[in-house]
Amino acid sequence: MPLARPPSHDCSKVKRPHKSRDTRTRLARFRVASLVAALAVVLASCSGSGPQTALNPEGPIARTIDDLWQLVFILATVVFVIVQVGLFYAVFRYRARKNDDTEPVQVHGNTPIEILWTIIPALILASIGYPIVKGIFDVRAVAEGPDVLQVQVTGHQWWWEFEYIDLVGPDGRTLVTANELYIPEDTEVNLTMTSSAVIHSFWVPVLNGKRDVVPNRVSNLTLIADNPTPPDQPHPGQCAEYCGLAHADMRFKVHVRNQADFDAWVEDQLTPAVVPTEGAAAAGFEAFNTCVACHNATVSGPDGIEDIGPVRTIEVDGVTFTSSLAPNLAHFGSRGTFGAGTFENTREHLAQWLANPADLKPMLPELNDIPNGRILGMPNFNLSEDDINNLIALLEGWK
């Protein structure tokens, strides 16, 4: 990163001009402290690291934001250096010295200087006004047109529901999934978002800034990703607006695929899950009857294709959102994670979850009020070990 240097200049400047003996120890302490401060700023600027960072954009919108950040960071660093150097110069140059009992000249002020240091900052700020306003309109522009992939997002406590309203299967069902968003590369994706109960915020730092997801309101966010992600390294995202008990565990993943892979994924997802007829999975489907009080799935069984489980919608400002009570499980086995992107989708985790969900993720199922649509987590159904194994067999099989 090019921004690493200026702050360290600052501390070397602080060190240089002052050598008098009685202040040496103080200087040493100042050096340590200002070194720490400066170091922190340096590292803040150049350590864009980790998969959830806002400093390594993976798409043009995030890059627009990052460019603005770089601009203002450089400006802020310059101002920081000037002011701190001025401050510490004044402090040390004009420190009271021993054997000097003269009094300073009693200066009360200087109007031209005051006006100068009012106007100069105002001008500096005015100079970044235009890029800021342009940036706002660029980032906030709602993607429109036939090539835009439309996804409707519903925030729940504490998971995400995605409905691809234009991706419709032969049976007329739209593609609905939870917590793992798949998007094609280099394509504008328009998220139309609302919430079922409380405010959430949708945030994938590498693709865009965050946008609140507000009940009774519709908000939009555009995602564009440069490159496909490896299957096991999707872009992590997270709810960024405090939304209650399990806010920290309301995460999600964004998988970017090239167009062909994306189309293949869509086809898979639009295919109903098959009702197993034998083995543990079949027994698991029996046990699944408990789950469909909240969860749902589109399955193809002996009676043909049917939707099981409650499917609910909410309408906000003329937009109809799918708002299920719990994640759709028809393709659970294809997901890398569960529990709102928090736990790797492994047998061990799943067994632990089914044995007692609140053990893994904090929830308040005892306050669920299903008729009024208030769902605050999955209860412990005290499933037997067999039930758990059978359910795992079922769910792992639903790719």
Place this chain on the structure above:
Amino acid sequence: MTSQSAPVEVHDHHDIKPIRKAAMWVFLGSECMFFGSMIATFLLYRNETADGPGAEIFDIPFTSASSFILLMSSLTMVLAHNAFENRDPRATRIWLLATAMLGTTFLAGQVFEFTEFVHKGLTLSTSSFGSAFYMLTGFHGAHVAIGVLMLMTMFYLSFSGRLFDDRGLNVELVGLYWHFVDIVWIVIFTVVYLLQV
């Protein structure tokens, strides 16, 4: 605390009257923000009736009458203040009582109006409109009630001859408060009633 002989003090510099009035006026400015927030809430929700009753249930002639009563209580209040300034306990007492009566009449009208509206299906929880309406007019009513209480306190003091003592509360301050409650209603009457029908 007993006072003892002490060095010179510039005592008369701080007459308590203007100090109290300054505090009262800044408090009333603060109350403007309080009622302004509720009026803005009402304006935001004026059409959010959730298929329940809305502004059409207002009885403008009735509310006009009670608004007029509250408006006239400002006249009796200022006459009470005038009598107080003239140190006329009897006239002060009469006008204070008249003001309190007018205020009570207004409150009675509000209670009647609320009862009517509830019968017509508008409650606190019917809709955002109902919530905003009752909160705004209800808090105003509470202010009137506190005002009546203060007027009656003054009325009581006028019998014990302590009306003109210099204490925390006096007729002038009660008057400022009372007039303020009146001017808030002037705005509420316009915004909530007249502009919505």
Place this chain on the structure above:
Amino acid sequence: MAETAHRAHPSPSTYWVIAGILAVVTAIEIAVPSISALDPVKVPLLWALAAVKFFAVVGFFMHLRYEKKLYRTLFFFGVFGVFPLFIVVLLTFNAL
């Protein structure tokens, strides 16, 4: 305070006159919504009439016209401060 002199409070006859004006304005206010010819200007007109009553009470009954400038400043911070704030709030809701 530097400013000590203030005008004498008005006499009761002034109060009665103001009360009369308030009554008349109230009557006009109540009439306005029922006159359909006034519909286009109804909103600003009613706001203006309310303002007349508001400042009549504040100025005469509350004696603000006759008192120290300090009181006016303190009070008007609230009165005139509340408008821009909530106009902006309502604008962001597209509620104006």
Place this chain on the structure above:
Amino acid sequence: MVLDTSKDLVPAQPTGIWSWITTVDHKRIGMMYGVTALVAFFIAGLEALFIRLQLATPNGTILSADAYNQLFTMHGLTMLLVVVMPVGAAFMNYFIPLHIGARDVAFPRANAFSYWLFLGATIMLLSSFVLGGAPDGGWFGYAPLSTQLEEFVRMDYYAIGAQLLGIASIMASANFIATVFTMRAPGMTLMRIPVFTWMAVVVSFLLIFSLPIFGVGLFQMYFDRNFGTQFFSGGGDPLLWQHLFWLFGHPEVYVLILPAMGIVSEIIPVFSRKPLFGYPFVVFSGIAIGFMGFGVWAHHMYTAGLGPVAEAGFGIATMLIAVPTGVKIFNWIGTMWGGKVRFELPMLFSIGFVSLFVIGGLSGVTHSVVPSDYQQHDSYYVVAHFHYVLFGGGVFGFVAGAYYWFPKWTGRFLDKRMGLWHFWLMLLGFNLTFAPMHILGLNGMPRRTYRYGEGLGWEFWNQVATVGSFIIGVSFLIFAWNLIKSRKNGVEAGPDPWDGRTLEWSISSPPPVHNFDEIPIVEHVDDFWHRKYATDEEGRAVRMTDVTGGTLVETDTGGDGSHEEEDMHMPSPSYYPLVAATGITTVGYGLIYAPGAGWVVAGIGTLITMWGVFGWSLEPVTRDEHHD
């Protein structure tokens, strides 16, 4: 606090617990504010240490999600409303009358009431931990999360507790405004008031006009929770709460920082031995910050969906606040420039304030770059920003004030050695704790999360921050020990230990009950300095020779004959403020548990309140008592 009553100052200082309970002396009330806030500071600090322990490692298990959510909510709520604001109130109570040459505040009993109600609300908020759980909706209490779980009383504690704190603050603010505008000593024109008192005025205006808005929001939250109203749910709009909250919450930010700026503006001139550079500019920039602070509330809502036009408007307005803030910083540097900077403890903390506040201010400017804020909002970058402003700014400023004025409160210095340890440890710990949070936030770590997964690259800096937070903790233990020890055993300071500039240094330490033997007549900004020093032809300060011993300086106004000899009237002590405050707090507890048995408690509380209020206003007055 021990006051020396041996001097023949009148009236005598009363002693004993009862004298504290019934006190209406602004100095004692200020002390009580300070002590209460300091205790709350240690509680809120302890909460922060638990939070830091939990976050030291990925998937931390020290706290449950539930406990964590309560702790971070209470940490914010306590620090802002029960620590920093009251510390400001403590300094204001103590020094406004001294700065303007008054005997007390305008309404001593209302002042006592403000304190007791503040104390009641504080106890109420803290008691929630053991009475059904502390508020857990964040200090901003965003609806409809805050109105969602009506089963719990937690957010009722928030709604009522904050409401009571608000009432207390409104009363205190009206009191300060009335005091400053009507009770200044002769000659103390508005442009001669010390900067701290000016900032107190700005703060009082901010509070008195912003708190009622918050109050309405809190009532709406309370009604939504308890009476089924639909302000934020149903047909209501959750963004209404955000507007009402931030219309208060943003001015509140300046309420927290302006007193600290005022304190630093007092300290820097004293220890630079120069007048404040550009006094009128510093005052007017404070007023400008106050005004602009009212116009930028929505910059907390950039991600909420206001629309690009509003976002652009508020973005520009927010940037503009940097201008008056910059003016203050430049003027502080200008004050030191060409002076004789003495590295006494108050000055060290003030230099720390300026330096750290610059960082916080600049990271604030990065927030005004709205698209950039789409990333930074609700991330640890914001946490870093406001701690640099409120801790690096506010707390450093207040601690500077404590070292500066401790000699005035007690007549003794705080120990310098311990103070130096405090300063350096606090500076180190502070930067270790909060500087890494910039990095964490930019790397995507959101706020208010009780745990985070591995592999996100957040482990190292979280560990650093945790270590730093414990260093801060140690530094404040040293401070507390210093306060306790130096109160009785500190080096004696005398009335004017720093060669001060403002009126409080012209009277004894601690000050007598009546503050001034005679009300001073003021001729200059920094009037006390001008009584001690003249300037030579070069403009250098020259100590006047007729000053007696450098201690108490006699004013020459006693004999001018224009003031008649009169008894000194001090307000009588009263327990009614405590009764009234107890009553209101009881009503508050009742409302929290309403409807139901809560109504009974609220009814009892109402009766107690009426007893207090009527007793207060009808209390037979001593004839010579002229205060309310």
